Amino acid sequence: xxxxxxxxxxxxxxxxxxxxxxxxxxxxxxxxxxxxxxxxxxxxxxxxxxxxxxxxxxxxxxxxxxxxxxxxxxxxxxxxxxxxxxxxxxxxxxxxxxxxxxxxxxxxxxxxxxxxxxxxxxxxxxxxxxxxxxxxxxxxxxxxxxxxxxxxxxxxxxxxxxxxxxxxxxxxxxxxxxxxxxxxxxxxxxxxxxxxxxxxxxxxxxxxxxxxxxxxxxxxxxxxxxxxxxxxxxxxxxxxxxxxxxxxxxxxxxxxxxxxxxxxxxxxxxxxxxxxxxxxxxxxxxxxxxxxxxxxxxxxxxxxxxxxxxxxxxxxxxxxxxxxxxxxxxxxxxxxxxxxxxxxxxxxxxxxxxxxxxxxxxxxxxxxxxxxxxxxxxxxxxxxxxxxxxxxxxxxxxxxxxxxxxxxxxxxxxxxxxxxxxxxxxxxxxxxxxxxxxxxxxxxxxxxxxxxxxxxxxxxxxxxxxxxxxxxxxxxxxxxxxxxxxxxxxxxxxxxxxxxxxxxxxxxxxxxxxxxxxxxxxxxxxxxxxxxxxxxxxxxxxxxxxxxxxxxxxxxxxx
Numbered sequence: 001x002x003x004x005x006x007x008x009x010x011x012x013x014x015x016x017x018x019x020x021x022x023x024x025x026x027x028x029x030x031x032x033x034x035x036x037x038x039x040x041x042x043x044x045x046x047x048x049x050x051x052x053x054x055x056x057x058x059x060x061x062x063x064x065x066x067x068x069x070x071x072x073x074x075x076x077x078x079x080x081x082x083x084x085x086x087x088x089x090x091x092x093x094x095x096x097x098x099x100x101x102x103x104x105x106x107x108x109x110x111x112x113x114x115x116x117x118x119x120x121x122x123x124x125x126x127x128x129x130x131x132x133x134x135x136x137x138x139x140x141x142x143x144x145x146x147x148x149x150x151x152x153x154x155x156x157x158x159x160x161x162x163x164x165x166x167x168x169x170x171x172x173x174x175x176x177x178x179x180x181x182x183x184x185x186x187x188x189x190x191x192x193x194x195x196x197x198x199x200x201x202x203x204x205x206x207x208x209x210x211x212x213x214x215x216x217x218x219x220x221x222x223x224x225x226x227x228x229x230x231x232x233x234x235x236x237x238x239x240x241x242x243x244x245x246x247x248x249x250x251x252x253x254x255x256x257x258x259x260x261x262x263x264x265x266x267x268x269x270x271x272x273x274x275x276x277x278x279x280x281x282x283x284x285x286x287x288x289x290x291x292x293x294x295x296x297x298x299x300x301x302x303x304x305x306x307x308x309x310x311x312x313x314x315x316x317x318x319x320x321x322x323x324x325x326x327x328x329x330x331x332x333x334x335x336x337x338x339x340x341x342x343x344x345x346x347x348x349x350x351x352x353x354x355x356x357x358x359x360x361x362x363x364x365x366x367x368x369x370x371x372x373x374x375x376x377x378x379x380x381x382x383x384x385x386x387x388x389x390x391x392x393x394x395x396x397x398x399x400x401x402x403x404x405x406x407x408x409x410x411x412x413x414x415x416x417x418x419x420x421x422x423x424x425x426x427x428x429x430x431x432x433x434x435x436x437x438x439x440x441x442x443x444x445x446x447x448x449x450x451x452x453x454x455x456x457x458x459x460x461x462x463x464x465x466x467x468x469x470x471x472x473x474x475x476x477x478x479x480x481x482x483x484x485x486x487x488x489x490x491x492x493x494x495x496x497x498x499x500x501x502x503x504x505x506x507x508x509x510x511x512x513x514x515x516x517x518x519x520x521x522x523x524x525x526x527x528x529x530x531x532x533x534x535x536x537x538x539x540x541x542x543x544x545x546x547x548x549x550x551x552x553x554x555x556x557x558x559x
Contacts, residue, residue, distance in 0.1 A: 005261035012260060013117050016124035023169035026522035027539075033522055035165070036131050036158035040138065040150060053135020057143070062089035065247050067254070069268055071099020076273050079241055082146035082389035083426040092243055092271040097278055100268050101287045104206045104233035107263035112203050112231040114262075116175045122256055123168050123225045127161045129252045134158070137217075137248055144242040145214050146389035146430070147344055156217045156245070162521035164221025167539040169522075171229035174545040175201055183557065194557040201548045203231030204311060205289030208270075208282050212294040213239035214347045214391055216246055219315055222538050223292035224253070228266070230547040232290060237270040237279050239295070241392065283307065290547060297450070297478070297532065304535060311546055313536035315349065315527050317450045318478025320517075321470035322355040323495070325463035325486035330361070330368050332511040333485050337456075338372035340483075340517040341434055345387045346454040347395060349533075350481040350517035354447045354457045354473070356466030366438050366458045370416045377433040380424045387421070387454075390430045395453030399435050402446070402455050411440045418454060448473055467495045474502035478533030480526070481517055483507045503530020 019035050026033040037044050064075060077091035111119065130137070134157040141152035184195040207227035211220050216238060224234050238246035247269060254264035272278035282288055283303065290311045293303055300316035327333045340352050357365045377383050390396060399418050406412045418435035434454040439446060442465075447457040461469065463486065470482060482504045486492050492508060499506045505528060510516045519526045526538040536543055 038154035038158040040153040057139035070103035071096040081143040103265035146391040148388035160217040167222035207290035219294040315534035318533035334368035362460040471502040474504040503528040
């Protein structure tokens with residue numbers, strides 16, 4: 001070990017202690033806090049950092065991404081920008097799964113033996129360094145996921161890092177709650193027994209983090225930091241169409257580990273292709289003891305049914321609903337829903353899909369909703385900043401399938417056709433504005449499953465009936481975010497238990513500048529684990545506490 005490493009380790013613990021303590025206070029109080037700035041404004045960062053980040057991204061295009069990983073057997077890369085429709089031309093090392101697992105296992109003992117405070121500090125250092133390269137990351141997120149520049153910088157940068165530090169704080173709390181040692185004294189049959197006991201925190205094993213395509217960092221950071229902080233090595237498995245952001249993450253994490261005298265193979269990258277997927281091979285390996293998955297309900301459900309004897313944390317998707325019972329300002333409510341539906345072209349797990357509106361309000365609300373969507377989409381600069389691009393053909397096909405089902409449906413009619421908007425900076429960008437459908441009464445055959453793309457159903461239904469159906473869909477299909485608007489507090493009070501029993505997080509009467517589907521780390525619990533949208537919450541103690549176990553030893557105390 002380099003003679004300077006011990007001092008470097010001491011310094012990193014000292015440097016990040018205030019950040020970790022502040023994060024612990026934030027999860028205790030649930031207040032607004034972040035160590036980062038989530039605006040890309042040059043007034044905050046200057047003009048040099050955005051330009052340097054873009055230059056770093058552009059310099060990577062058409063070239064191999066360099067990572068010195070174990071067991072490299074080839075290279076792969078098939079990412080296509082939703083903005084240019086051109087291949088990025090970046091290739092990544094493809095590693096033999098057994099080699100990745102063996103390297104993680106070899107790196108694990110020294111990491112597990114490190115003090116929990118050091119592991120936590122190094123996770124914090126990783127977060128800080130990732131923030132330092134966030135302008136490069138924003139460009140990567142834009143051109144693999146289709147997020148707008150602003151959202152790519154904030155939502156996939158500081159907001160996602162905050163989720164990671166939130167999970168880190170819970171990991172620190174969980175480990176601190178275990179005493180290092182204790183003395184046990186008691187009389188047994190007239191004999192005084194005195195035992196000294198020691199409690200060791202033992203990590204579970206290799207952790208596999210399976211990332212989604214549309215928001216790869218959002219769930220990856222909490223999973224990675226929760227596992228690393230508790231002593232487990234991590235293999236990151238990015239989606240084949242969104243590798244670059246996670247390659248950057250792995251690169252920076254490996255640099256932090258190497259700089260502080262640890263084996264960088266504690267964090268590796270498992271690249272695969274759509275034609276030759278590797279996730280299941282890794283999931284099935286006995287050394288992999290922790291699996292974090294974000295993605296489709298189909299594969300997530302498969303994992304929930306088949307993974308046994310291991311920890312499994314999932315977030316998939318659901319049918320997010322809005323119930324509009326009564327309002328003081330119809331336009332303000334329509335604007336709030338329209339903004340949430342347009343954000344990232346509804347390619348978010350919190351995007352609303354089904355809007356139940358009291359029948360006497362339905363026609364007026366539908367018109368107001370269309371007007372508010374048009375106000376966004378008719379302004380190319382605003383549309384680009386909010387809607388971004390459509391990541392892949394799956395979303396276009398989802399909207400097309402809904403549109404094709406409408407002509408023969410007796411209860412449905414189109415209020416607004418879906419159509420591309422012209423992006424002001426990327427003329428070839430794959431875009432699509434929302435399809436808005438009016439439905440005259442219950443028609444779950446149309447909307448009772450997630451349509452991953454910009455489509456909204458405005459369903460005419462009375463408030464209590466609407467709450468009953470919305471919460472039934474949450475129980476059966478899952479829901480990550482639910483929304484309710486009413487001026488009747490009695491109605492709100494009788495609705496709340498239905499949402500709680502469905503495990504559906506609820507936002508009530510929110511309008512104004514804040515996006516209704518914004519989920520704040522340290523304050524909002526993201527996913528409940530109580531319905532099919534996922535079995536885990538970001539973040540709480542349950543998300544981290546089982547990633548290590550407690551092994552004790554005891555012996556008679558020395559005289």
